[in-house]
Amino acid sequence: MDEQPELVKRALGGENSAWEELLKGHGRKIYNLCYRFTGRTSEAEDLTQEVFIKVFQTLRTYDAAQGAFSTWLNRVARNHLVDHYRRTRKDRLTSSIDEGDGQTAADIEARPSQIEGPMARVESRERRELLQAALDRLSPDMREAVILRDLQDLEYEEISQVLGVPVGTVKSRINRGRLELARVLKRMEPMRGQGTEP
Amino acid sequence: MTHMELENLVSDYLEGQLDTVRRVEAEAHLDGCPECKELVATVRQTIELCRSAEELEPAPWLVPKILRATIGERQATFWERAMATIRPVLHPRVAYAVAMGVFSFSIIINVAGINLRHIKVQDLNPRTWFYQANRNGHLLYARAEKFCYDLKVVYELETRFRQLRPQPEPGPGEAPKQSPPPEAPAGGSTEGQPPGVPQLALVQEPGFEIRNSKFETRNSLPRRMGGLRAANFEPPISSLEFPVSRFEFRVANSQIGPMSSPRRTP
Numbered sequence: 001m002d003e004q005p006e007l008v009k010r011a012l013g014g015e016n017s018a019w020e021e022l023l024k025g026h027g028r029k030i031y032n033l034c035y036r037f038t039g040r041t042s043e044a045e046d047l048t049q050e051v052f053i054k055v056f057q058t059l060r061t062y063d064a065a066q067g068a069f070s071t072w073l074n075r076v077a078r079n080h081l082v083d084h085y086r087r088t089r090k091d092r093l094t095s096s097i098d099e100g101d102g103q104t105a106a107d108i109e110a111r112p113s114q115i116e117g118p119m120a121r122v123e124s125r126e127r128r129e130l131l132q133a134a135l136d137r138l139s140p141d142m143r144e145a146v147i148l149r150d151l152q153d154l155e156y157e158e159i160s161q162v163l164g165v166p167v168g169t170v171k172s173r174i175n176r177g178r179l180e181l182a183r184v185l186k187r188m189e190p191m192r193g194q195g196t197e198p
Numbered sequence: 199m200t201h202m203e204l205e206n207l208v209s210d211y212l213e214g215q216l217d218t219v220r221r222v223e224a225e226a227h228l229d230g231c232p233e234c235k236e237l238v239a240t241v242r243q244t245i246e247l248c249r250s251a252e253e254l255e256p257a258p259w260l261v262p263k264i265l266r267a268t269i270g271e272r273q274a275t276f277w278e279r280a281m282a283t284i285r286p287v288l289h290p291r292v293a294y295a296v297a298m299g300v301f302s303f304s305i306i307i308n309v310a311g312i313n314l315r316h317i318k319v320q321d322l323n324p325r326t327w328f329y330q331a332n333r334n335g336h337l338l339y340a341r342a343e344k345f346c347y348d349l350k351v352v353y354e355l356e357t358r359f360r361q362l363r364p365q366p367e368p369g370p371g372e373a374p375k376q377s378p379p380p381e382a383p384a385g386g387s388t389e390g391q392p393p394g395v396p397q398l399a400l401v402q403e404p405g406f407e408i409r410n411s412k413f414e415t416r417n418s419l420p421r422r423m424g425g426l427r428a429a430n431f432e433p434p435i436s437s438l439e440f441p442v443s444r445f446e447f448r449v450a451n452s453q454i455g456p457m458s459s460p461r462r463t464p
Contacts (some may be wrong), residue, residue: 031256113284175209
């Protein structure tokens with residue numbers, strides 16, 4: 001990641017290939033972050049695009065002395081996701097509970113793993129859906145803390161910078177989030193055995 | 199340590215961030231509290247589930263879409279345009295056809311005797327190609343024919359040496375054994391000789407002489423093989439009576455026909 005500030009400089013200098021490289025290097029992480037927050041692939045794609053447009057527009061505000069580019073990018077993405085969450089809260093409350101997670105069969109089949117077999121793919125998909133359903137039941141504060149720590153593998157200090165809260169608060173949120181997630185998963189496990197959606 | 203304290207410290211405990219005192223307290227509590235033990239196990243499984251969750255792959259059109267939305271339609275680089283041009287050629291069927299074309303062309307060039315480094319105007323004339331191909335074909339045929347004749351000479355010489363070896367004499371009480379004549383194949387033979395006798399044994403006169411340790415052929419070599427010398431050829435001579443250690447083959451008369459034919463008088 002040492003070359004990131006250089007890439008940012010080149011992108012700011014109008015070098016399109018540098019911007020493309022930044023996008024390709026971080027696109028997948030941001031997409032997964034968006035997916036974990038929303039639980040919908042189509043919404044995650046839209047949000048990823050919006051995040052990168054915002055990043056492109058505010059790239060000049062990035063200061064390498066303040067931290068790594070990935071931390072800054074995560075903070076921009078997180079703020080955008082929180083805004084999106086607040087904006088769409090009313091919509092989510094009124095939306096049908098039978099809508100599912102918005103991921104159609106076509107979405108899943110469009111990106112099958114080329115290495116694993118069909119059974120492994122099904123199991124992997126089930127685990128992912130179960131985890132996503134459990135994450136959706138957490139409060140936004142706890143969810144983002146758990147996602148950044150356990151799914152995005154960020155350090156406590158980085159999470160603290162991204163969320164703008166002290167490290168102690170981050171630890172507390174992560175701990176409470178994990179406990180809550182464990183309880184939700186435990187409650188969902190029997191339903192999973194019956195093959196019903198939570 | 200109480201249940202509530204352990205619950206607050208479960209993440210630190212699982213991540214190994216507790217100091218020794220707190221860790222010992224937590225372990226002591228876990229030893230006597232099955233509920234907390236189960237809670238710790240469940241949280242551990244949850245963390246493992248999160249960390250083992252594979253990342254989703256974004257749709258392939260997402261990055262190009264974002265690029266279009268940020269920097270507009272991207273201009274393809276020179277190499278991308280070049281690769282796009284030659285990509286159809288890299289298709290296996292096309293590549294195979296091109297390779298076969300090059301191979302065929304190289305064969306034609308080779309057979310026609312055209313030197314691409316020093317190409318001349320007359321090399322472009324198809325009549326020249328035909329002439330050269332015809333010539334090369336005949337040369338090749340002649341070389342092959344000569345090679346066959348060479349082999350034939352060597353084998354014939356070996357056969358005749360075998361005939362020159364003295365047969366072992368029978369003992370005083372033994373009647374000379376005569377090997378029974380080979381049986382004729384079923385249906386008989388239209389030839390006047392038994393089929394088991396080799397054809398070369400019927401040659402009456404050898405096509406060579408041994409004089410003064412010199413081995414000379416009288417005839418029998420085809421005209422095109424005149425001047426053939428097989429120096430340093432050492433046949434199996436252990437049974438020969440005369441002290442010949444080295445033979446020199448020399449065509450005595452190169453105007454006489456093939457070796458297997460009867461000797462002609464010059």
